[in-house]
Amino acid sequence: MADFSFEVDTRRAHATITVSGDITRGDMDRFQRVVSEVCGKYEQPEVPLAITAALDSPGGDYLEGIRLGNLFWRNGYATLVRRDAECYSAAAFAFLGGAYLGTVGGWGADRTVELGASVGFHGFYSESSEAVMLRDGIERGKILSMILADYATALRIDMDFVLQSLEKGPHELLTLRTVGQFRQLGIKVRGTERTTRLTDEGAVNAANFATGWKRPVSLRPRKGETLAAVTHLRPHEYRRMVLNKLVSGRSERGPIAEMIHRALHEDGSDIDAICRDLDHLNATPNLWLGDEDRIVHVTGFDYGALFYVTDCFIKPSNEDTSSLALTVTTIHAPNYFEALHCSHSGDCLFEVCGPDVALWPE
Numbered sequence: 001m002a003d004f005s006f007e008v009d010t011r012r013a014h015a016t017i018t019v020s021g022d023i024t025r026g027d028m029d030r031f032q033r034v035v036s037e038v039c040g041k042y043e044q045p046e047v048p049l050a051i052t053a054a055l056d057s058p059g060g061d062y063l064e065g066i067r068l069g070n071l072f073w074r075n076g077y078a079t080l081v082r083r084d085a086e087c088y089s090a091a092a093f094a095f096l097g098g099a100y101l102g103t104v105g106g107w108g109a110d111r112t113v114e115l116g117a118s119v120g121f122h123g124f125y126s127e128s129s130e131a132v133m134l135r136d137g138i139e140r141g142k143i144l145s146m147i148l149a150d151y152a153t154a155l156r157i158d159m160d161f162v163l164q165s166l167e168k169g170p171h172e173l174l175t176l177r178t179v180g181q182f183r184q185l186g187i188k189v190r191g192t193e194r195t196t197r198l199t200d201e202g203a204v205n206a207a208n209f210a211t212g213w214k215r216p217v218s219l220r221p222r223k224g225e226t227l228a229a230v231t232h233l234r235p236h237e238y239r240r241m242v243l244n245k246l247v248s249g250r251s252e253r254g255p256i257a258e259m260i261h262r263a264l265h266e267d268g269s270d271i272d273a274i275c276r277d278l279d280h281l282n283a284t285p286n287l288w289l290g291d292e293d294r295i296v297h298v299t300g301f302d303y304g305a306l307f308y309v310t311d312c313f314i315k316p317s318n319e320d321t322s323s324l325a326l327t328v329t330t331i332h333a334p335n336y337f338e339a340l341h342c343s344h345s346g347d348c349l350f351e352v353c354g355p356d357v358a359l360w361p362e
Contacts, residue, residue: 001021001022001024001026001027001030002019002020002021002022002023002024002027002030002057002060003018003019003020003021004017004018004019004031004034005017005018006018006034006038008038008042008049010042012050013043013044013047013048013049013050014049014050014051014052015038015042015049015050015051015052016051016052016054016080017034017035017038017051017052017054018053018054018055018056019053019054019056019057019068019091019094020055020056020057021057022057022058022059022060023057023059023060023061023064023065023068023090023091023094024060024061024064025061025063025064026064027060027061027064028064028067028068028071031053031068031071032071035051035077038051050078051075051076051077051078052077052078052079052080053068053072053077053078053079053080053098054079054081054082054085055079055080055081055085055091056081056082056086057086057087057088057090058086058088058089058091059088059089059090059091060089060090060091061090062089062093062144062148063144063147064090065089065090065091065092065093065094066093066094066148066151068094068097069094069095069096069097069151069155070097070151070154071097072094072097072098073098073154073155075101076100076101076107076110077097077098077099078098078099078110078112079094079095079096079097079098079110079111079112080098080111080112080113080114081095081112081113081114081117081118081119082114082117083114083115083116083117083191084116084117085114085117085118086117086118086120087117087118087119087120088118088120088121088122088173089120089121089122092119092120092121093121093148093151095111095119096111096155096157096185097155098110098111098112108186109155109156110188111185111186111187112187112188112189112190113176113182113187113188113189113190114189114190114191115189115191115359115360116191116360118175119175119176120173120174120175120176121165121168121173121174122166122168122170122172122173122174123165123166123167123168123169123170145166148162148166149162156186157185158184158185161181161184161185175362177358177360177361177362178355178356178358178359179350179353179354179355179356179357179359180354180355180356181355182350182359183350183355189347189349189359192347192349192359194324194347194348195324195347195348195349195352196319196320196322196324197316197319197320197324198314198319198324198326198352199352200219200230200296201219201352202348202351202353203230203296203298203314203352204218204219204228204230204298205351205352205353206298206312206314206326206328206342206348206352207228207298207314207328208354209328209342209350209351210330210340210342211301211307211312211330213355214307215301215302215303215307217300217301226300226301226302227300228298228299228300229298229299229300230297230298231296231297232294232295232296232297233294233295233296233297234293234294234295235272235289235290235291235293235295236271237295238287238295238297239271239272239275239289240271242284242337243260243263243264243271243275244264245331245335245337246260246278246283246284246335247264248335259274260274284337285327285329285337285338285339286339287315287327287329287339288327289315293315293317294315294316295313295314296313296314296315296316297311297312297313298311298312298313298314299311299312303333308333308336309330309331309332309333310331310332310333311330311331312328312329312330313328313329313331314326314327314328314329315327315328315329324348325341325342325343325348326341326342326343326348326351327339327341327342328340328341328342328351
């Protein structure tokens with residue numbers, strides 16, 4: 001049976017309920033009773049308490065772990081694994097249920113791991129010494145697999161990850177360590193060193209992030225990657241390139257296209273004004289450029305076969321501060337623009353690191 005304790009921050013209207021020890025049947029109901037007790041003592045009608053479940057457990061009953069995760073997901077309880085805590089097996093799947101429910105709308109995953117925590121997954125198994133027929137064991141395995149598949153689908157968990165975890169036996173663990181694993185599961189990592197400046201390698205990774213790593217580029221390509229070309233642009237250079245992309249390859253020209261052509265082939269004095277007008281018309285993504293901003297241009301994508309991204313423009317903001325944010329504009333051939341805004345409250349870990357980067361050693 002798991003142990004429950006809680007702490008309440010009344011100033012932030014937030015309660016953290018710690019779940020420690022083995023997960024056993026009935027723990028979901030016990031957790032809900034603790035929530036009711038905490039809310040009954042501290043909650044104000046106009047300011048409901050936000051709940052976070054902090055897990056420190058070696059595992060336990062798989063089905064109860066899934067029941068706990070479903071409870072977290074339905075009610076908008078965030079989940080947390082603190083530094084030096086462990087969260088394995090059934091507890092790890094419960095952890096994936098972490099979610100938020102906005103008071104005025106909005107909903108999504110809310111799972112956080114502090115740097116140094118240990119989160120690991122493996123397949124389900126029985127510790128019972130009671131002999132069972134092979135047929136019964138197979139049927140039980142099928143049922144558990146279907147329950148886990150339904151759970152993963154509801155929580156939008158990548159099924160490839162679920163299959164990888166099921167391949168691990170009772171004495172093995174699929175331990176989360178790399179940026180790609182945390183990104184795949186929508187887990188925030190707290191305690192990593194914040195990125196305050198965008199390097200060329202970081203810009204390439206941001207471009208790959210914006211394109212879902214479908215056709216990855218790299219400054220040092222390995223198998224399956226193509227060579228990235230990186231250039232740095234000033235706002236005027238970026239705007240000229242954007243206008244050129246808009247009109248290149250068009251056989252028919254309307255009044256706007258003619259105006260753009262004239263601006264490009266004359267002295268270029270009208271380029272900034274034209275781009276501002278196109279921003280207002282939503283014809284191009286607005287990067288909110290200042291005169292001294294820089295834009296990093298990444299190309300080299302091997303496009304084709306339903307992938308038509310030709311260019312990525314990455315604008316870093318607030319460099320040399322702890323609140324670095326990125327705006328990425330992708331250009332789809334022919335001449336289609338799409339902007340992706342990336343910001344993680346000053347932590348651009350997922351955008352600027354490759355998926356194989358390990359956040360801590362085994």
